Amino acid sequence: xxxxxxxxxxxFEALYARHKGPLYRFVLRAVKERALAEELYQEIWMRVIxxxxxxxxxxxxxxxxxxxxxxxxADHWRKRGLKLVEALEADxxxxxRGFEPEARAEGRQGLQRLAAALAALPEAQRETFxxxxxxxxxxxxxxxxxxxxxxxxxxxxxxxxxxxxEALGDD
Amino acid sequence: MTEPDRDDKVTRAYRAxxxxxxxxxxxxxxxxxxxxxxxxxRVPLSIAAVLVLAVGITLRMLPQRPDAESVAxxxxxxxxxxxxxxxxxxxxxxxxxxxxxxxxxxEAPSAAARSDAGARAKPAGRSPQLxxxxxxxxxxxxxxxxxxxxxTAVAGSVQRDAAEEGRARALAAAPPPPSAAAxxxxxxxxxxxxxxxxxxxxxxxxxxxxxxxxxxxxFRKRYPDYKIPEALLR
Numbered sequence: 001x002x003x004x005x006x007x008x009x010x011x012f013e014a015l016y017a018r019h020k021g022p023l024y025r026f027v028l029r030a031v032k033e034r035a036l037a038e039e040l041y042q043e044i045w046m047r048v049i050x051x052x053x054x055x056x057x058x059x060x061x062x063x064x065x066x067x068x069x070x071x072x073x074a075d076h077w078r079k080r081g082l083k084l085v086e087a088l089e090a091d092x093x094x095x096x097r098g099f100e101p102e103a104r105a106e107g108r109q110g111l112q113r114l115a116a117a118l119a120a121l122p123e124a125q126r127e128t129f130x131x132x133x134x135x136x137x138x139x140x141x142x143x144x145x146x147x148x149x150x151x152x153x154x155x156x157x158x159x160x161x162x163x164x165x166e167a168l169g170d171d
Numbered sequence: 172m173t174e175p176d177r178d179d180k181v182t183r184a185y186r187a188x189x190x191x192x193x194x195x196x197x198x199x200x201x202x203x204x205x206x207x208x209x210x211x212x213r214v215p216l217s218i219a220a221v222l223v224l225a226v227g228i229t230l231r232m233l234p235q236r237p238d239a240e241s242v243a244x245x246x247x248x249x250x251x252x253x254x255x256x257x258x259x260x261x262x263x264x265x266x267x268x269x270x271x272x273x274x275x276x277x278e279a280p281s282a283a284a285r286s287d288a289g290a291r292a293k294p295a296g297r298s299p300q301l302x303x304x305x306x307x308x309x310x311x312x313x314x315x316x317x318x319x320x321x322x323t324a325v326a327g328s329v330q331r332d333a334a335e336e337g338r339a340r341a342l343a344a345a346p347p348p349p350s351a352a353a354x355x356x357x358x359x360x361x362x363x364x365x366x367x368x369x370x371x372x373x374x375x376x377x378x379x380x381x382x383x384x385x386x387x388x389x390f391r392k393r394y395p396d397y398k399i400p401e402a403l404l405r
Contacts, residue, residue, distance in 0.1 A: 012202075016201065016205070020192065021190060021193075022193050024193040025190070025191055028191060031352065033293055038197055041193060042197060042201060046201070046204060079291060110184060111184060111187055114185065118185075127280050133181075133185055158176055161176060161181055164178075164181045165181055168181065
């Protein structure tokens with residue numbers, strides 16, 4: 001990112017190539033709507049581009065990137081009248097559209113249940129799981145990106161894993 | 172990854188959900204945006220604009236100081252408006268500080284001002300401050316009271332502002348410095364009111380009655396609202 005700040009466009013392309021898949025899936029599985037996910041995903045990268053002049057190395061780029069993503073998602077939930085920490089669980093949520101094609105094609109009930117369970121997680125738990133699983137962040141990094149204590153992040157992740165495990169039939 | 176909170180089965184199942192990627196068009200749009208040069212002047216220009224705005228507003232909110240021209244005009248206003256009263260002068264002065272409607276109003280001698288004409292307009296040799304300050308509090312009040320007499324509906328609020336400003340100035344005004352002539356004639360004129368009265372009492376005590384009377388007369392001109400002890404008036 002520092003190289004990009006100095007005007008090296010190739011540096012940004014390398015960063016983008018490394019992070020585009022995980023970030024895209026993180027956003028897609030957080031909001032569960034492809035069109036909305038694409039819009040948010042583009043906005044997050046635009047914020048990265050706009051912030052290049054102010055970028056300073058205070059944490060890993062991954063943490064910085066997902067902090068921006070977290071804030072953008074928080075704005076999104078706020079506009080929708082939801083708070084990240086208190087999203088409700090549905091008893092029997094429908095499978096999210098983003099997951100359907102793959103799950104159906106493979107015909108694997110376990111994956112469908114996992115997808116449904118992931119979609120049904122409270123926002124904060126799902127975000128924590130995705131940051132941990134998709135972005136490969138440690139609990140400390142997850143805590144930094146989401147603005148909570150490491151204990152809170154750990155607790156959220158444990159709850160999320162327990163529910164996903166249960167969905168897979170592995171209690 | 173050495174985190175204890177990891178479940179391999181969940182991880183494997185999650186990976187099997189698929190690895191969606193952003194559409195190519197989206198990639199291209201983002202990469203194209205990343206190649207656009209950053210507008211380095213946007214932030215400095217924004218800051219400069221905010222500063223200019225803030226300074227402008229601050230300057231507008233500051234009370235306007237009398238400038239050299241308006242101070243120089245004050246005695247002329249007294250002269251020109253004879254038999255206009257001295258209290259009208261501050262109103263005229265303050266009116267010069269505000270937009271034109273008030274100036275024309277202040278130049279027109281009000282009925283209240285005329286009634287107090289004679290003696291106070293006399294000392295034309297006084298400094299502008301001398302002309303303005305001694306009765307500033309009173310004149311400001313009078314200006315406020317007499318303003319509606321001459322005021323039009325449009326100018327009313329402007330004149331009220333001038334009167335309020337006059338009152339504020341009067342409250343802040345120090346005892347007025349005497350003119351050079353008055354100071355030469357009456358050395359006690361340079362004293363504070365209390366000390367001046369004490370000096371008058373001393374003159375009386377020393378039998379210098381005529382000097383005491385002159386000094387007292389000058390004192391009353393300078394401080395018309397000052398309550399003079401009965402003992403000195405006898």
